[in-house]
Amino acid sequence: MATWIFYILGAVAVVATAMAVTRRNPVHSVIYLVNSFFALAMIFYLLGAPLVAAWEVIIYAGAIMVLFLFIIMMLELSPGEEADRQGPGALQWLPVLLLGAALLTCTLLLLQLDPAAGQAVPNWYASPRDFGYVLFHEYALAVEIVSFQLLFAAVGAFYVGRAASREKQPGGQQ
Amino acid sequence: MSALELQSLLPQIILALGATTVLMLGAWYPSRKWILGGVVIALFAALSAGLMTPAVPEVGNLYSTGSYARFFVVLWSLLGALSLLLSLRYAEIHDLPGSEYCALILFAICGMSLLSAATSLIGLFLGLEAFTLVFYILIAFKREDSRGAEAGLKYLVMGAVATGFLAFGISLIYAASGSFHLPEAFAGLEQAGGMRPLGLAGWALMLVAIGFKVSLAPFHLWTPDVYQGAPAPVTGLLATGSKGAVFASLVPLFAALGPLKADLEQVLWLLAALSLLAGTFAALPQRNLKRMLAYSSVVHMGYLMIGLLVGGSEAHRALLFYLISYAFATLAAFGVLTSFSRVDDEPQEYADFRGLGYLHPRRSSLLAACLLSLAGIPPLVGFFAKFGIIAAALKGGYPGLAVIAVLAALTSLYYYLAPIVVLFMQQRDARQLRRGCRHEYFVLALCFSAILLLGVYPAPLLDLLTGILP
Amino acid sequence: MISVYHYLILSAIIFSIGTFGVLTRKNAIVIFMCIELMLNSVNLTFIALSRHLQNMDGQIFVFFVMAVAAAEAAVGLALMIAFYRNRESIDTDDFNMLKW
Numbered sequence: 001m002a003t004w005i006f007y008i009l010g011a012v013a014v015v016a017t018a019m020a021v022t023r024r025n026p027v028h029s030v031i032y033l034v035n036s037f038f039a040l041a042m043i044f045y046l047l048g049a050p051l052v053a054a055w056e057v058i059i060y061a062g063a064i065m066v067l068f069l070f071i072i073m074m075l076e077l078s079p080g081e082e083a084d085r086q087g088p089g090a091l092q093w094l095p096v097l098l099l100g101a102a103l104l105t106c107t108l109l110l111l112q113l114d115p116a117a118g119q120a121v122p123n124w125y126a127s128p129r130d131f132g133y134v135l136f137h138e139y140a141l142a143v144e145i146v147s148f149q150l151l152f153a154a155v156g157a158f159y160v161g162r163a164a165s166r167e168k169q170p171g172g173q174q
Numbered sequence: 175m176s177a178l179e180l181q182s183l184l185p186q187i188i189l190a191l192g193a194t195t196v197l198m199l200g201a202w203y204p205s206r207k208w209i210l211g212g213v214v215i216a217l218f219a220a221l222s223a224g225l226m227t228p229a230v231p232e233v234g235n236l237y238s239t240g241s242y243a244r245f246f247v248v249l250w251s252l253l254g255a256l257s258l259l260l261s262l263r264y265a266e267i268h269d270l271p272g273s274e275y276c277a278l279i280l281f282a283i284c285g286m287s288l289l290s291a292a293t294s295l296i297g298l299f300l301g302l303e304a305f306t307l308v309f310y311i312l313i314a315f316k317r318e319d320s321r322g323a324e325a326g327l328k329y330l331v332m333g334a335v336a337t338g339f340l341a342f343g344i345s346l347i348y349a350a351s352g353s354f355h356l357p358e359a360f361a362g363l364e365q366a367g368g369m370r371p372l373g374l375a376g377w378a379l380m381l382v383a384i385g386f387k388v389s390l391a392p393f394h395l396w397t398p399d400v401y402q403g404a405p406a407p408v409t410g411l412l413a414t415g416s417k418g419a420v421f422a423s424l425v426p427l428f429a430a431l432g433p434l435k436a437d438l439e440q441v442l443w444l445l446a447a448l449s450l451l452a453g454t455f456a457a458l459p460q461r462n463l464k465r466m467l468a469y470s471s472v473v474h475m476g477y478l479m480i481g482l483l484v485g486g487s488e489a490h491r492a493l494l495f496y497l498i499s500y501a502f503a504t505l506a507a508f509g510v511l512t513s514f515s516r517v518d519d520e521p522q523e524y525a526d527f528r529g530l531g532y533l534h535p536r537r538s539s540l541l542a543a544c545l546l547s548l549a550g551i552p553p554l555v556g557f558f559a560k561f562g563i564i565a566a567a568l569k570g571g572y573p574g575l576a577v578i579a580v581l582a583a584l585t586s587l588y589y590y591l592a593p594i595v596v597l598f599m600q601q602r603d604a605r606q607l608r609r610g611c612r613h614e615y616f617v618l619a620l621c622f623s624a625i626l627l628l629g630v631y632p633a634p635l636l637d638l639l640t641g642i643l644p
Numbered sequence: 645m646i647s648v649y650h651y652l653i654l655s656a657i658i659f660s661i662g663t664f665g666v667l668t669r670k671n672a673i674v675i676f677m678c679i680e681l682m683l684n685s686v687n688l689t690f691i692a693l694s695r696h697l698q699n700m701d702g703q704i705f706v707f708f709v710m711a712v713a714a715a716e717a718a719v720g721l722a723l724m725i726a727f728y729r730n731r732e733s734i735d736t737d738d739f740n741m742l743k744w
Contacts, residue, residue: 002646003646006646006650010650010654013654013658014654014657014658014661017658017661017662017681018661020665020677020681021661021662021664021665021668021669021674021678021681026671026673026674026677029674029677030677033677033680033681036658036681036684037684040684040687040688043651043654043688043691044687044688044691047651047691047692047694047695048695049691049694049695049703049706051703052687052691052703052706052707055707055710056684056687059710059714060680060684060710060713063714064680064713064714064717067717067718067721068673068676068677068717068721071673071721071724071725072673074725075724075725075728075734126694126700126703130700131700131703131704134700134701134704135704135707138234138235138704139234139236139296139704140234141179141183141233141234141236141237142234142236142296142297142300142704142708145288145300145301145304146300146708146711146712148190148194148281148284148304149300149303149304149307149711149712149715150711150714150715151194152193152277152278152281152307152308152311153307153311153714153715153716153718153719154718155197155274155277155278155311156278156307156308156310156311156719156722157311157718157719157721157722158722159271159274159311159315159317160311160314160315160317160323160326160719160722160723160725160726161721161722161725161726162317296704296705296708299705299708299712300708300712303712303715307712307715307716307719310716310719310720310723311719314723314726317726320727320730320731323723323726323727323730324727324731324739326723326726327672327720327723327724327727327739328739330716330719330720330723331666331672331675331676331679331720334676334679334716334720335663335666335679335682337679337683337712337716338659338662338663338679338682338683338686341683341686341705341709342659342682342685342686342689344705345686345689345690345693345702345705346689348690348693348697348701348702348705349648349652349689349693349696349697352697352699353701354701354705372652
């Protein structure tokens with residue numbers, strides 16, 4: 001059973017990835033990319049990493065892809081507004097629909113297999129509790145470094161993304 | 175993490191917390207004086223690294239606190255402090271916010287110090303990402319300058335691809351050894367198990383990523399654009415610290431590599447030779463000082479690669495000596511560019527420098543001295559550095575590379591002398607350039623005395639390097 | 645039965661598709677998405693190896709890769725906005741003020 005799910009999910013991931021890379025419209029790329037991330041998340045689940053699977057959906061498909069979508073819409077990069085007005089053609093929505101259906105099937109199948117019960121993953125399963133213990137016990141320093149990194153990324157993004165203003169700063173030299 | 179471990183990592187903690195403090199206080203009291211505060215913090219970190227004896231040899235299985243690591247904390251903190259001093263007037267005339275700029279530079283220094291101290295692949299990854307991430311922002315820091323945004327975006331795309339390769343390489347090494355901690359990772363690779371080919375492929379991917387980060391040919395194409403578009407003091411730190419930190423982390427890595435190095439030898443040979451040749455040929459026709467320095471830095475990376483390839487404590491000592499001499503000369507060259515810069519633009523084209531030697535004789539001579547040191551003219555330090563690398567190549571049994579290195583050094587005279595000729599030999603039609611300020615003169619004088627003193631009397635530094643090498 | 649090699653092959657395929665996209669696409673945002681794809685294939689490798697080696701470290705690394713990817717995405721998109729504000733385009737063909 002797990003073998004079949006792996007092959008379906010692998011096929012979905014590869015097809016969705018290939019579609020994402022080749023689409024002309026960036027919004028379509030984002031949609032396929034989200035498909036690919038969902039397939040990968042399910043593979044992670046299959047591999048006994050439920051927490052990372054959840055992050056894959058929350059961080060990648062949720063946060064980062066929405067950020068991309070936001071920028072695409074803000075910069076109005078999506079071409080062909082005339083075409084959109086007539087609604088998307090079957091060729092455009094059919095592949096997404098098929099991939100989505102495959103993902104849904106796999107989700108239902110996955111619900112039958114409970115990794116914690118040891119069916120899909122006979123030998124190893126990383127519970128969120130174990131994961132958190134190792135992360136904050138052995139790698140506490142690395143977590144601190146990465147949080148500093150995120151802080152400075154946020155500062156930099158605020159600074160660079162803000163429009164340049166010519167007001168003088170007080171207290172400068174000379 | 176215990177208190178002892180925290181105390182052992184004090185220099186890096188000073189840098190990171192200092193950066194956040196400056197950032198926070200800068201929100202209430204915006205001032206460019208914070209840059210001076212950053213200099214004090216960096217010097218404080220350097221002092222604590224130099225004077226303090228760490229309680230534990232390794233923190234969290236990630237970072238070493240040995241004398242080698244602490245030496246580089248001192249070096250990067252000093253370089254960072256110097257480039258902050260250089261930025262003082264530059265930030266003034268380009269209207270850059272002091273506290274953000276200072277905080278980002280301090281965190282970049284922290285990342286470099288962490289990278290050169292890494293004893294684990296996770297530590298290496300995080301240190302490297304910490305400062306490249308900051309550099310993406312610093313390169314685009316002049317917001318009204320669209321060249322900065324373009325350079326930043328180029329560096330970001332290249333850097334992010336390199337991150338992908340680095341992470342994939344680390345995953346394959348992990349596959350072969352089952353550990354991120356370097357000694358175990360190497361031990362795992364040495365056993366000829368079924369996963370060993372994967373480990374070697376991982377090393378190859380990691381070399382690609384490192385090639386991107388330090389701009390080895392054929393991964394060097396971003397270098398001239400990024401150098402040209404970035405603010406001059408940032409370019410100074412990018413050219414010296416960020417490349418130097420990667421090499422500083424590679425030296426212990428390769429020292430521990432053992433028999434595995436034989437498998438990588440041909441790739442390293444090729445990378446070194448290609449960098450020497452491609453950098454030299456690309457630098458020859460340049461008429462822009464920043465681009466010329468970019469291509470010549472590719473050549474210098476080739477020399478450093480020779481030191482890495484030859485291996486052994488003597489070659490590694492030559493490599494570190496070369497790294498330090500290159501860092502001071504390059505920082506001073508970008509320092510002169512910074513001090514020549516005006517509100518509207520910084521001079522880069524050779525045409526901007528025509529006859530400048532008569533207008534600003536001291537700074538022009540200093541620029542000439544830096545270029546001559548980079549070219550390897552005695553008695554400046556560059557000569558001894560090149561000599562050490564070539565001697566190591568001959569002793570280590572790489573006569574072919576030694577020949578290429580000598581030829582590259584001879585050819586380099588042409589492109590290093592070209593700007594000097596423009597500075598001193600041609601009729602003056604240079605526009606009036608800005609007078610420098612005393613902070614800049616101080617930095618330039620310091621770098622100049624370093625390249626002169628180390629050239630005349632290199633023994634103390636060489637002894638120190640022998641002492642700290644793992 | 646699926647071995648760890650199946651997962652490695654799948655991740656190598658996705659990594660190659662991502663690299664292909666980085667090299668061929670012209671739109672900076674799409675290039676960025678391809679880089680996210682490459683990082684994701686790396687995550688797959690780590691998770692598969694983590695299970696194969698019965699060792700938590702691989703999953704920990706995925707955590708750091710995700711954090712770094714998020715930071716890079718934030719900075720990258722801000723840079724794109726800055727570039728777009730000056731040039732009204734994010735096509736790599738327009739990265740031409742500096743000689744490429």
